[in-house]
Amino acid sequence: MPERIFNFSPGPAVLPQSVLEQAAKDIVNFNNKGMGLIEMSHRSKDFMAVLDEAEALIRELLAVPTNYKVLFLQGGASSQFFMVPMNLLGPGKKATYLNTGVWAGKAIKEAKAFGQVDVAYTGEPNRFKHVPTDDEYSVAADSEYLHLCSNNTIYGTRFPKFPDKGCMLISDMSSDIMSRPVDVSKFGIIYAGAQKNMGPAGVTIVIIREDLLDRCPATVPAMLKYKTHADKGSMYNTPPTFAIYCVGLVMRWLKEQGGLAAMERRNEEKAALVYQAIDATDFYRGHAEKECRSLMNISFNLPTAELEAKFIKEAAAVNLDGLKGHRDVGGCRASIYNAFPLEGVQKLVEFMAEFAKKNG
Known part of the structure; x- marks a missing residue:
């Protein structure tokens, strides 16, 4: 193999060398079982241990409160753009969104199909060079939640501090999750595609407060209900086993780094x-x-x-x-x-x- 390059790609992105080396071994022979991890049943004891460790380390690193579920889903953050409002909105319900870039804009577009959307701030006039401070926008008292993208990969902006507007926050943290401590209790839902800071493409992490699981309209299909996956421990359908395994390895590495x-x-x-x-x-x-x-x-x-x-x-x-x-x-x-x-x-x-x- 040639010398490894320095990979500045925005995602899928660089992974720790030790994670890559361990994954290369385990994809062929996992736990000396004579078969690779991706060949194993997702319901085997070996994979269930992988899943449990990945969740436990996420909880430990982010100090996730006990009244939150950690879900391993598929479809990327883009699927969460519609799953969030599909589960939490409906006729007569309103949500507030901050438009700070392309991905926030896509989330706004999807949310409009499920309820009233108040775009309280848009950075479009200044080419998204800025994210708003709390005094630059307001949130209606009857808004179900305030949605934001914590870090914008395209424009290179981030929220140095999260909003404090007296309402429930929901955040797409795909590109900066696990890069800094976060007070999870301020958020109703945190979601992130793994392929930037947590692992390879293929798994989406959703951290959701338990009381929100019962807000979902009955008309939502089973696969698109957070409660379905929470009740089944992310095992309602075959999960992306290798991606989850790699997330667990990255979480181990993060813990080792302090x-x-x-x-x-x-x-x-x-x-x-x-x-x-x-x-x-x-x-x-x-x-x-x-x-x-x-x-x-x-x-x-x-x-x-x-x-x-x-x-x-x-x-x-x-x-x-x-x-x-x-x-x-x-x-x-x-x-x-x-x-x-x-x-x-x-x-x-x-x-x-x-x-x-x-x-x-």
């Missing part, structure tokens, strides 16, 4: 290096406003599209891969999730300085 407080400090250190490189010269321009910059996804531009293309090409040639920005923003984007090594960030910063010197 937990979420330690991971937040590491993420702050890595992001600070890149933002310092951006701010040091007019050659690079960060997309997000400084007070709401993401620690996970750093979007930036160069003076011209031609220089951006050259930057991406030359970076890839020295094993700095996946730096092309999203088509909605253009430019470049460095995604530096939990498992992304500090060494890779340092090499990117060195490359940025050299490239600016040669082309500025």
Whole structure:
């Protein structure tokens, strides 16, 4: 195998080396059973132990209260855009949404099919460079919940603090879950596709307060009811066994790193290096406003599209891969999730300085 590159992809994203190595062994021979994990029955004792450990570690790392269920679902965060309002809204019910980017916009579109949606804030006029503070919007007293996307992979923004509006929060945390401590009790539902910070693509984590399970209208199909999966321990249908197993390995790794407080400090250190490189010269321009910059996804531009293309090409040639920005923003984007090594960030910063010197 060639030398591993530094993978700045926004997702599916880099995983810890130790997780990849262990998974490579267990996909062939799990627990010395003479068969691979993905060949095993999802109802076997061995896989049930995998599922139980993954849930227990998620609960431990996030300090999930006992009155919350942890579900392992499928369909990505995109399926949650409609499952949330399908389960919690209905005729005469209202929800409030904050539009801070593409994925929040998709959630808003889906929610409108199930109830009244109040878009209390939209960042569209300023190209989603900013997320709102509490004094920039209001939430109606009869709103069932306030929905937000905690971190925006495309535009490189995040909520440094979560809203405190006296209402139940629901959050898409796909791109920054497990990157910092979170007070789960402030949320009715937290959901996240695993493929950025928790594991490979294929499993979606949903953390839901138990009392919400009984709000679902009777007309909702069984597979789309949270209660169905909660009652069956995420085993109502065949779960994505390998993806869940990998999530468990990543949770073990996170615990070994010192937990979420330690991971937040590491993420702050890595992001600070890149933002310092951006701010040091007019050659690079960060997309997000400084007070709401993401620690996970750093979007930036160069003076011209031609220089951006050259930057991406030359970076890839020295094993700095996946730096092309999203088509909605253009430019470049460095995604530096939990498992992304500090060494890779340092090499990117060195490359940025050299490239600016040669082309500025």
